[in-house]
Amino acid sequence: MKKVMIGNHAVSWGVLRSRVEVISAYPITPQTQxxxxxxxxxxDGSLPxxxxxxxxxxxxMAACIGASxxxxxxxxxxxxxxxxxxxxMLHWAAGGRxxxxxxxxxxxxxxxxxxxxxxxxxxxxxxxxxIQLYCETNQEVFDTTVQAFKLAEAVNxxxxxxxxxxxxxxxxxPVDVTEQEDVxxxxxxxxxxxxxxxxxxxAFGALVRPDAYTEMRWHQQxxxxxxRDVFREVEDEWEAITGRRYGAVEAYRAxxxxxxxxxxxxxxxxxxxxxxxxxxxxxxxxxxKVKMFRPFPTDELRGLLGGVNRVAVLxxxxxPGRGGIFAEEIRAALYDVPPDxxxxxxxxxxxxxxxxxxxxxxxxIIDNTRSKASPEREDLWVGVEx
Amino acid sequence: xxxxDVTRPKEIGRNIPPIAISETSTLVNxxxxxxxxxxxxEDRVAPCNAGCPVGIDIEGYMxxxxxxxxxxxxxxxxxxxxxxxxxxRVCHHPCEHSCNRASLDEPVAIHSVERRLGxxxxxxxxxxxxxRTRRETVAVVGSGPAGLACAHxxxxxxxxxxxxxxxxxxxxxxxxxIPEYRLPRAILDRQIERIAGAGIEIRTSTxxxxxxxxSDLDVFDAVFVAPGAHTGxxxxxxxxxxxxxxxxGLEFLKEVNAGARPDLGSxxxxxxxxxxxxxxxxxxxxxxxxxxxxxRRTPREMPAIPLEVREARDEGVGFEFLAxxxxxxxxxxxxxxxxxxxxxxxxxDESGRRRPVPIEGDVFFAPADxxxxxxxxxxxxxxxxxxxxTKWGLIEVDPVGESTSTPVFAGGDAVDMPRSxxxxxxxxxxxxxxxxxxxxxxxxxxxxxxxxxxxxxxxGNVSAVRYLEDGDPIPREAPxxxxxxxxxxxxxxxxxxxxxxxxxxxxxxxxxAFGETNFGLSEKExxxxxxxxxxxxxxxxxxxxxxxxxxxxxxxxEDGGFEIDMRYCKGCGLCAAECPRGAVTMTRxxx
Numbered sequence: 001m002k003k004v005m006i007g008n009h010a011v012s013w014g015v016l017r018s019r020v021e022v023i024s025a026y027p028i029t030p031q032t033q034x035x036x037x038x039x040x041x042x043x044d045g046s047l048p049x050x051x052x053x054x055x056x057x058x059x060x061m062a063a064c065i066g067a068s069x070x071x072x073x074x075x076x077x078x079x080x081x082x083x084x085x086x087x088x089m090l091h092w093a094a095g096g097r098x099x100x101x102x103x104x105x106x107x108x109x110x111x112x113x114x115x116x117x118x119x120x121x122x123x124x125x126x127x128x129x130x131i132q133l134y135c136e137t138n139q140e141v142f143d144t145t146v147q148a149f150k151l152a153e154a155v156n157x158x159x160x161x162x163x164x165x166x167x168x169x170x171x172x173x174p175v176d177v178t179e180q181e182d183v184x185x186x187x188x189x190x191x192x193x194x195x196x197x198x199x200x201x202x203a204f205g206a207l208v209r210p211d212a213y214t215e216m217r218w219h220q221q222x223x224x225x226x227x228r229d230v231f232r233e234v235e236d237e238w239e240a241i242t243g244r245r246y247g248a249v250e251a252y253r254a255x256x257x258x259x260x261x262x263x264x265x266x267x268x269x270x271x272x273x274x275x276x277x278x279x280x281x282x283x284x285x286x287x288x289k290v291k292m293f294r295p296f297p298t299d300e301l302r303g304l305l306g307g308v309n310r311v312a313v314l315x316x317x318x319x320p321g322r323g324g325i326f327a328e329e330i331r332a333a334l335y336d337v338p339p340d341x342x343x344x345x346x347x348x349x350x351x352x353x354x355x356x357x358x359x360x361x362x363x364x365i366i367d368n369t370r371s372k373a374s375p376e377r378e379d380l381w382v383g384v385e386x
Numbered sequence: 387x388x389x390x391d392v393t394r395p396k397e398i399g400r401n402i403p404p405i406a407i408s409e410t411s412t413l414v415n416x417x418x419x420x421x422x423x424x425x426x427x428e429d430r431v432a433p434c435n436a437g438c439p440v441g442i443d444i445e446g447y448m449x450x451x452x453x454x455x456x457x458x459x460x461x462x463x464x465x466x467x468x469x470x471x472x473x474x475r476v477c478h479h480p481c482e483h484s485c486n487r488a489s490l491d492e493p494v495a496i497h498s499v500e501r502r503l504g505x506x507x508x509x510x511x512x513x514x515x516x517x518r519t520r521r522e523t524v525a526v527v528g529s530g531p532a533g534l535a536c537a538h539x540x541x542x543x544x545x546x547x548x549x550x551x552x553x554x555x556x557x558x559x560x561x562x563x564i565p566e567y568r569l570p571r572a573i574l575d576r577q578i579e580r581i582a583g584a585g586i587e588i589r590t591s592t593x594x595x596x597x598x599x600x601s602d603l604d605v606f607d608a609v610f611v612a613p614g615a616h617t618g619x620x621x622x623x624x625x626x627x628x629x630x631x632x633x634x635g636l637e638f639l640k641e642v643n644a645g646a647r648p649d650l651g652s653x654x655x656x657x658x659x660x661x662x663x664x665x666x667x668x669x670x671x672x673x674x675x676x677x678x679x680x681x682r683r684t685p686r687e688m689p690a691i692p693l694e695v696r697e698a699r700d701e702g703v704g705f706e707f708l709a710x711x712x713x714x715x716x717x718x719x720x721x722x723x724x725x726x727x728x729x730x731x732x733x734x735d736e737s738g739r740r741r742p743v744p745i746e747g748d749v750f751f752a753p754a755d756x757x758x759x760x761x762x763x764x765x766x767x768x769x770x771x772x773x774x775x776t777k778w779g780l781i782e783v784d785p786v787g788e789s790t791s792t793p794v795f796a797g798g799d800a801v802d803m804p805r806s807x808x809x810x811x812x813x814x815x816x817x818x819x820x821x822x823x824x825x826x827x828x829x830x831x832x833x834x835x836x837x838x839x840x841x842x843x844x845x846g847n848v849s850a851v852r853y854l855e856d857g858d859p860i861p862r863e864a865p866x867x868x869x870x871x872x873x874x875x876x877x878x879x880x881x882x883x884x885x886x887x888x889x890x891x892x893x894x895x896x897x898x899a900f901g902e903t904n905f906g907l908s909e910k911e912x913x914x915x916x917x918x919x920x921x922x923x924x925x926x927x928x929x930x931x932x933x934x935x936x937x938x939x940x941x942x943x944e945d946g947g948f949e950i951d952m953r954y955c956k957g958c959g960l961c962a963a964e965c966p967r968g969a970v971t972m973t974r975x976x977x
Contacts, residue, residue: 097405156404194405198938203408212402218395219404 001177007168010138010175011077011103011161012037014145016047017183018101021072021190024052024063028082029115030165031105035077057082061089061100068098069204071192073149076100079165080107080121087125090158094129094220096205097194099152099159102130103145106265106316107165108353116354117165119265119317123293123325129220131159131227132293134264138173140246140291146178147234150187154230155223156194165354167266182241224295231292248292249300253279257286258309259369260343262330264290267314267357274362285366290326298333305330306337310344312369314362316351323379324349346375350382413954417937421957423972425931425950427863430870430923430968434496436844437484439812440473442466443849444481444496446860447503448919449926456913458859460503460510465851467500467811468538469531469577471508472560474501475904476569477808478691486922489872492885494918495907502912508576515585519544522607522825526550527594530558531807532612532798534581535814536821539850540610541585543822548606549586552593556582558614559799560807562640565665566900567672595769607828608821611774611781611789612798612814615805617766621657621759623724625714631721632714635666635760642669650675651755655724657681657711658760659688664695666758667703672900678704680711680752682729682742689804697903700893706752708742711759715751723753765800785838786820787813795821812847819853844869863925863947863969870923874968879930886915925969931961 005013011034015023023042025035041047052063057078064074078086083104093100108118122132133148135141141163148159163169178186196204208216231248239245253275254260263271268289278285288304290297305311315324322328327347334342346369351357361382368380390396432445443466450459463470474497485493523546526533534556537547555561556578560569582588594600603609618634626632635656641648654670656663659681667677679698681688684707688695699705708729715722728748731740764779773791775782780803781796783789789796797813799805823836841848844867851858889905907915925947932940932948939955940948950961962970 095406194403194407201412201938202410203412204406206406206408208406212400215395215400215402216404216406219402223404 001179002174003177004172005138005175006033006170006172007135007138007141007163008033008105008170009037010141011145011163012041013175013177014142015075016041017178017180018073018075018146018149018187019184019189020047020049020075020149022050022052022064022067022074023076024054024060024067024074025076025078026054026057026060026082028057028079030107030169031077031079031082031103033169034103034105038075057085058089061086061093061102064100064102065089065093065096065098068093068100069096069194069196071190071195073153073190074100075102077103077105079105080109083121083125084109087128090125090128090130092205093158095216097156097220097223099149099156099190101145101148101152101159101161104160104162105165105169106162112353114353115165117167117316118352118354119162119315119325122160122162123317123319125160126294126325129157129224130294131157131224132162133159134162134291134293135168136266136268136289136291138168138171138175139244141168142175142177143238143242143244143246146183146187147231147238149190150234150237151227151231153190154234155227157220157223157227162265164266176242178242186237186241228292228295228297246291248297249304250289250291251304252287252289254286254288254304256284258284259286259366260305260308260311261285261287261362261366262290262305262311262313262326263287264293264326265316267316267351270357270359271314271362274359274366277359278366293326293329296329296333301330301333302337305334305343307341308343310346310369312346312348312365314357314365315347315349316357318349318352318379323347327379344374346372346380347378348380348382355383416953417956418939418951418953421955422977423957423959423974424952424955424977425957425959425961426971426973426975427925427948427969428971429862429865429925430868430874431844432922432924433484433486433844433869433871434481434494434922436846436869437480438843439480439806439808439847440467441812441815441843441847441849442481442500443843443851443858443860445919445921445924446858448494448499448916449860449921449924451499451913451916452919452921452926455859456503456506459916460506462851462859463500463503464507465856466849468535468581469811470500470504471573471577472504472531472569473807473811474498474504474906475573476560476564478806480808486870486872486875487918487920490877490880490920491882495885495887495915498886498888498907499912499916501906502909505573505906506909508573508580512580512583515583516542517544518546518585520546520825522546522829523548523605524608524610524821525603525606526610526612527603528558528612528614528798529556529578529588529590530612530614530798530810531560532810532814532817533558533610534578535811536610536612536795536797536818537586537814538581538584539815539818540821542850542854543818545822545825547586549588550592550594550598551588551590552596554591556588556590558612562616562643563636563662563665565639565643565669567668567903568665570902593769600769600771607825608793608795610787610814610817610821611770611794611796611800612810613765613767613769613800615763615765615799617764618759619762619764621711621757621761623657623711623714623757623759625716626757629714629721631755632757632759635662635758636763638758639665639669642673647673649673652676653723653754653756654678655680655711655752655754655757656760657757658762659683659690660760660762661690661694662763663760664690664698666760668698668701670756670758671701671703675756676704677702678706678752680706680709680726682708682710683731683739684708687739697890697893702893709750710742710744711757712749721755723751724757726750726752763799767800784820785816786823786836787817788820788824793821793824815850816848819848819850839867842867860924861945861947866971870968875920875922876964876966879928879964879966880920883918885918886911921967923968926967928966930964930966931970934960934964936960
């Protein structure tokens with residue numbers, strides 16, 4: 001069934017198709033439409049779920065954690081400050097190995113007060129133990145929502161699916177909504193691995209001494225490692241049903257390229273367009289889209305970027321005092337590539353607080369990357385006018 | 387150097403779980419030992435109930451409706467109030483004035499629910515007459531609401547009852563004083579038939595002291611006296627005596643209510659601000675007159691039911707406030723109207739209302755063809771023996787209606803102030819219980835003191851269901867006779883819902899229309915309205931205590947109620963705090 005819908009509603013439809021049992025959320029722009037549509041679905045009975053209204057995002061995540069411990073499939077959505085307020089609870093969900101799925105609509109952090117997109121909200125939660133999946137289109141948003149539950153429940157880790165504010169959240173695109181019976185085949189009812197059982201009650205999140213804490217973190221890390229393979233299997237299965245797959249990392253016209261752009265989110269679509277134009281003019285240019293940020297697709301990126309002459313990483317985010325966060329992670333991943341194969345890496349910080357990243361901007365970046373022997377600084381800020 | 391690679395996990399069979407979960411069941415930790423207070427389910431009294439002069443278990447029947455048990459709700463209602471179809475229409479519903487829901491949005495329209503249940507009962511087949519189990523007989527003087535209620539409950543208690551009524555038909559002030567447009571005669575007749583049909587003999591046209599002597603009542607083992615108040619107070623209008631244009635309003639009402647349609651002329655003044663005044667004004671309006679109510683205080687002090695005042699105003703009755711009648715004005719031997727004294731409000735009097743004080747020299751003329759006076763009624767108690775003591779024109783009684791002359795009991799308008807149908811019904815019920823207790827004691831039964839406190843809802847009236855041990859259909863947990871005030875409620879779990887207002891007739895054309903003006907609510911609307919009830923003080927199995935208990939110490943019992951596992955309840959008090967209706971109490975007792 002094809003429908004034209006905004007990215008936010010693509011999430012809602014994904015949640016509906018996934019037969020989520022408990023939703024708890026607190027409204028925040030630009031996310032609110034996700035849970036607004038879900039509350040309608042719950043109210044009119046089309047989604048037989050419990051919708052728990054709460055007084056903050058911290059409580060929303062706490063409610064999801066409780067519901068997840070009780071064995072249900074749970075969902076929430078948030079943005080920016082709301083996600084930041086959840087921070088403590090994000091650790092509880094991940095450390096408790098609970099397959100909560102959350103949509104984060106990427107919104108820049110205040111102050112200055114802003115509702116527009118960049119990735120600093122989700123990337124600030126990098127070390128909480130959540131799987132992070134960044135989306136490029138509304139179709140991908142729908143597909144990833146459904147896949148997220150399957151992945152989360154297979155490895156007992158929470159999944160954050162991420163979409164750009166306004167460029168996806170409020171922009172309409174055609175979305176092929178997979179039929180319910182197909183989704184049901186793909187995603188059966190949750191079978192909880194660790195579940196609160198009132199007839200045999202146990203304490204969850206109890207004190208762990210130094211002689212066991214490391215082991216628990218080891219299990220968590222192993223689950224993250226496992227998630228890379230499981231995601232591939234999830235995509236295989238989804239592709240068999242829908243014909244669509246995205247990959248943890250996607251290479252676009254990369255085969256013989258001497259320069260590769262690395263992007264995530266909606267900047268990818270603009271960059272594809274620029275690649276097509278410059279390819280047509282004979283330039284050996286390609287693109288690598290990073291969808292999965294945690295667990296980090298180290299091997300895939302080494303394979304794709306190793307041996308390429310130059311790499312330009314486009315970061316719609318910044319770690320103040322360092323630079324673009326994707327660029328940092330990729331630099332670290334490429335350290336083990338033999339020096340002869342190691343590309344010259346240019347990191348660009350751009351598009352913060354929703355500033356538009358146009359084909360002209362990307363063209364400038366490509367020209368700059370080709371024209372310089374090496375970057376003068378680790379973090380190159382694009383289009384700053386003082 | 388160790389042969390083990392420290393960077394690889396060593397399998398030594400510790401089986402560390404992937405999450406921090408306790409190895410043993412938490413049941414080994416009886417957190418109940420922490421508590422210094424503990425919860426207890428204790429059903430309380432809803433304020434509506436405490437405010438009802440009849441002692442109707444309103445919260446009980448509302449609970450039953452909420453459980454879909456509408457028939458049982460109607461039965462519970464009629465077991466406490468023998469004439470709900472009447473009170474649902476004419477009671478001033480003090481229950482609604484005390485309804486906790488007023489603090490949330492608007493009070494529950496209890497009267498509308500009562501009326502609908504009352505009509506359902508009238509439509510259903512009558513219940514069989516109660517069995518005569520006592521050899522004693524009781525005489526009841528007067529068949530108004532007090533007399534009929536007393537007779538009804540005495541019959542249910544197994545006594546033989548004979549009611550003596552001076553008028554040709556039973557009903558007392560319900561029939562004589564209340565106009566048809568408020569209480570259709572078909573409803574009243576059927577309601578009285580129901581009561582009389584359940585083992586009561588009613589002798590109409592039998593005025594004690596006129597048709598038969600008081601001494602004829604000596605053959606009865608007890609007498610309940612409820613003669614009502616039928617003599618209009620003197621209006622003290624100069625020149626009114628013997629003037630046919632100035633009439634007691636109650637007399638006019640009796641005429642109209644008996645079917646007469648007297649000619650009052652085109653302009654009528656009604657003197658007074660109570661319900662009789664409103665009934666006179668609206669009845670006169672229906673006979674084609676232009677009607678003005680003359681009241682010596684302001685709208686705030688009017689004793690009439692506010693809805694009656696509003697309806698009168700909507701129908702076109704005029705009001706002249708802060709004015710008192712002075713003297714009849716005659717021109718050429720013909721009555722033309724009255725002079726009136728303009729008043730202002732002074733200091734509060736003993737009733738708490740501000741006393742009207744004349745404004746010196748401010749007098750005006752009000753033209754009229756008829757003046758109806760409705761400034762209160764007195765009782766004719768001349769038929770009573772002297773041993774029955776009276777005070778200020780009212781019979782003196784104890785809390786169960788016993789007069790100073792055993793075995794005479796009394797109630798209704800001849801006893802109570804203020805006067806209302808509900809107060810009369812309550813007095814009748816109380817007296818029936820008092821008479822039963824007296825007769826049992828006299829018969830040598832070991833009855834002890836009458837446990838009035840245990841029969842009451844709050845400080846309100848007594849419950850017949852409790853006295854008759856008639857099987858309370860409401861599963862009450864350890865009931866406590868304490869009224870639940872709004873501050874005991876937890877409003878966070880309630881949703882706003884507008885009150886269902888009664889449907890009214892079109893007030894624009896009612897000349898000569900004595901049809902009912904208030905159509906009440908449909909059955910569906912009445913049930914929806916009942917569902918607005920917050921069930922104050924009554925556990926309605928909402929489960930919030932169970933949901934909120936952090937120790938999962940609360941579980942369902944087989945009978946639908948809850949039990950608390952005190953081995954694990956650590957006394958946090960969340961159940962009591964979350965209970966929306968004040969049915970859980972934290973206590974130190976039993977620790």
